[in-house]
Amino acid sequence: MERKPFVDAEGKPIKVQITSPNGTVKTVDGKGYTVFDLPNKTPFVSNSPYYLFSIPLKEIENNPNL
Numbered sequence: 001m002e003r004k005p006f007v008d009a010e011g012k013p014i015k016v017q018i019t020s021p022n023g024t025v026k027t028v029d030g031k032g033y034t035v036f037d038l039p040n041k042t043p044f045v046s047n048s049p050y051y052l053f054s055i056p057l058k059e060i061e062n063n064p065n066l
Helices: 057-062
Strands: 015-019 025-029
Touching: none
Parallel strands: none
Antiparallel strands: 015 025
């Protein structure tokens, strides 16, 4: 799967901050994935077996390098 540019409504790259393993923080153009269907080739629907969920707060607190 190809990583796509993460852009705003005007098509400009959205900047994100990343933290390297040595703790250095830098700002880069965001990249992401565009998914139009699921692995079983069905569209996103309610009660799909493929749920999207956020990372739990506890995990974010315990793992700042996410």
